[in-house]
Amino acid sequence: MLVLISYRSIPIENPATGETIALCQSASDGDVERTVSAAQAAFDSGIWSRADRHHRADVLEKMAELFVTRMPELISLEVRQTGRVTREMKAQVPSLTRWFKYYAALLRTEERPVLPTTGKLHNWIERVPLGVVVQITPFNHPLLIAVKKLAPALAAGNSVIIKPSELTPLTTLHLAVIAQEAGIPNGVLSVLPGYGRTTGKALVSHPLVRKVDVTGGTPSGRAIGAIAGANLARYTAELGGKAPVIVTKHANLDQAVNGVAFGAFVASGQTCVAATRIIVYRGKMIEFITKLKAKCISIEKRMGSPRNEQSAMGSLISAKQLQHVTDLVDDATERGVSVITGGKRLTEASALDGHDLSKGYFYAPTILVDGPSCKLQRTRIWREEAFGPVIVVVPFDAESTALQLANDSDFGLGAAIWTQDLSQAHRLSASINAGMVWVNTHHRNDPSSPWGGAPGGSGVGSENGVDALNAYTMMKSTIINYASVEEGLANDDWFKEEAGEVRYG
Numbered sequence: 001m002l003v004l005i006s007y008r009s010i011p012i013e014n015p016a017t018g019e020t021i022a023l024c025q026s027a028s029d030g031d032v033e034r035t036v037s038a039a040q041a042a043f044d045s046g047i048w049s050r051a052d053r054h055h056r057a058d059v060l061e062k063m064a065e066l067f068v069t070r071m072p073e074l075i076s077l078e079v080r081q082t083g084r085v086t087r088e089m090k091a092q093v094p095s096l097t098r099w100f101k102y103y104a105a106l107l108r109t110e111e112r113p114v115l116p117t118t119g120k121l122h123n124w125i126e127r128v129p130l131g132v133v134v135q136i137t138p139f140n141h142p143l144l145i146a147v148k149k150l151a152p153a154l155a156a157g158n159s160v161i162i163k164p165s166e167l168t169p170l171t172t173l174h175l176a177v178i179a180q181e182a183g184i185p186n187g188v189l190s191v192l193p194g195y196g197r198t199t200g201k202a203l204v205s206h207p208l209v210r211k212v213d214v215t216g217g218t219p220s221g222r223a224i225g226a227i228a229g230a231n232l233a234r235y236t237a238e239l240g241g242k243a244p245v246i247v248t249k250h251a252n253l254d255q256a257v258n259g260v261a262f263g264a265f266v267a268s269g270q271t272c273v274a275a276t277r278i279i280v281y282r283g284k285m286i287e288f289i290t291k292l293k294a295k296c297i298s299i300e301k302r303m304g305s306p307r308n309e310q311s312a313m314g315s316l317i318s319a320k321q322l323q324h325v326t327d328l329v330d331d332a333t334e335r336g337v338s339v340i341t342g343g344k345r346l347t348e349a350s351a352l353d354g355h356d357l358s359k360g361y362f363y364a365p366t367i368l369v370d371g372p373s374c375k376l377q378r379t380r381i382w383r384e385e386a387f388g389p390v391i392v393v394v395p396f397d398a399e400s401t402a403l404q405l406a407n408d409s410d411f412g413l414g415a416a417i418w419t420q421d422l423s424q425a426h427r428l429s430a431s432i433n434a435g436m437v438w439v440n441t442h443h444r445n446d447p448s449s450p451w452g453g454a455p456g457g458s459g460v461g462s463e464n465g466v467d468a469l470n471a472y473t474m475m476k477s478t479i480i481n482y483a484s485v486e487e488g489l490a491n492d493d494w495f496k497e498e499a500g501e502v503r504y505g
Helices: 029-045 053-069 071-082 086-109 142-156 170-182 196-205 218-230 253-269 282-301 319-334 399-406 422-431 465-471 485-491
Strands: 008-014 019-026 121-129 132-136 159-163 189-191 209-215 234-238 243-247 275-281 338-341 366-369 390-396 414-418 436-439 473-481
Touching: 008 071, 019 071, 019 170, 029 132, 029 159, 029 189, 029 196, 053 071, 053 086, 053 142, 053 170, 071 086, 071 142, 071 170, 086 142, 086 465, 132 142, 132 196, 142 159, 142 170, 142 209, 142 465, 159 196, 170 189, 196 209, 196 218, 209 218, 218 234, 243 253, 243 399, 253 275, 253 282, 253 390, 253 414, 275 282, 275 399, 282 338, 282 366, 282 390, 319 338, 319 366, 319 390, 390 399, 399 422, 414 422, 422 436, 465 473
Parallel strands: 132 159, 132 209, 159 189, 209 234, 243 275, 243 414, 275 390, 366 390, 414 436
Antiparallel strands: 008 019, 121 473, 338 366
16 A cells, blocks of 8 residues: 555545545655556565465455444445435445455365376476556445455456546445455555546556456546556456346336336446336336336435435436436436436435435436327437436337347347246247346356356446456466386487487377
8 A cells, every 4th residue: 555645636525415525645656667567566466476375365255244344434435425325335335354264265265276287297287477567446335346246367367557527436446455464464455546538547558557457437448458468467347237137028017117126226226237227128118117117206306415214216327317317307208208207307305305316417317208299219328328327118019029029139248037937947048138137036146156247338347256266367388297217218309310200298
């Protein structure tokens, strides 16, 4: 962990009130150079990269313990910097200790394979750390995504530099303090706040960086990937999504409505797997929309201060994000799409607690359906990631149509199906183009379960599980010849004068 002397301050805003709650120093190019150099020096020293795996596991488990002791502070700070409600953070933040414990367990139990090579050779494979790795994390789940990336990278023995979103760096800085107290050596983990176009670009462009791991939007992911590729650095990217949800005639509608509401409105819709395109069996359409509308109205009535534990949904992250959501909804309504509920910024006093919603970036949970001209699929909001609490609902008659609608996207991250028909669940899940498919649930996340998209706009590679640990390593093959000297002299003289067979490989 480095003490930064930087040239620019970043104002950190509480998006629920519009107030500046902190000033965070932005890392300069000099800070980046010093941090990368220190990270490389720490890696070369072997103090962490060659430390006993059980020691690394002990430190990860200690991080989990310290994380628990800081839980109230971390939850409060996450609420203030993101505008997400306390009830969400009280559910999410405590779950993050699982990642430290999971990767500690993998370290303790990982087996090293021995390959069946020909002859008297002993060939074993081990995984060794890459070196200096850079992680770019977003604003919507600051702690969750930082922990998801950090745990496997540290477990593997790398030196890690995190650049959090300039909108939400505060809890990541606290995470670095926890890591240091747990026993992570100096230089092994650094957090560099800053803007993507300056600090982020300088980090991912550095020739000593061996891997870049980013979560963010697809355009920025493509740009970062091009830079990393030019340096031949490893690259993992979890990018955009436009998750389809198929509600079949065999779905339990109450369960489906609850699931869609969770998938669409948790984090105010600011998740990469937000349930945004709801594809409903036509015979269930009216009943489904009626129930979902009632749910949205109930949520809107219970929107207030995110610090209020009764508040159901928080604000968007910024004025820029609010304008983006507004523009997408306006585009849809101008094309004849009907607004069933919502479709507006909230500017009055909260009915729940009197919180002045006009000072923050609150947007009502919104349902859009086709109007008489049926042009919803021609709208921007059908194609573009809104990152807000807005869903579109379209009907289908045949399964083939539902699948065509579900796959009508440049993204392929998450998808969900609601049905009580087991055969139908298998048919649909097998044919949806997505890296993750949930049946009768949504947005499940576990450290052991891979998290990543199908090839395309949703990114490259995946998080979680053994694969994430392996992605932070390189394969190292060691071959030892244990034949006797006599056997070696008899069989391995390639340029002997006598005629005879010689080996190859």
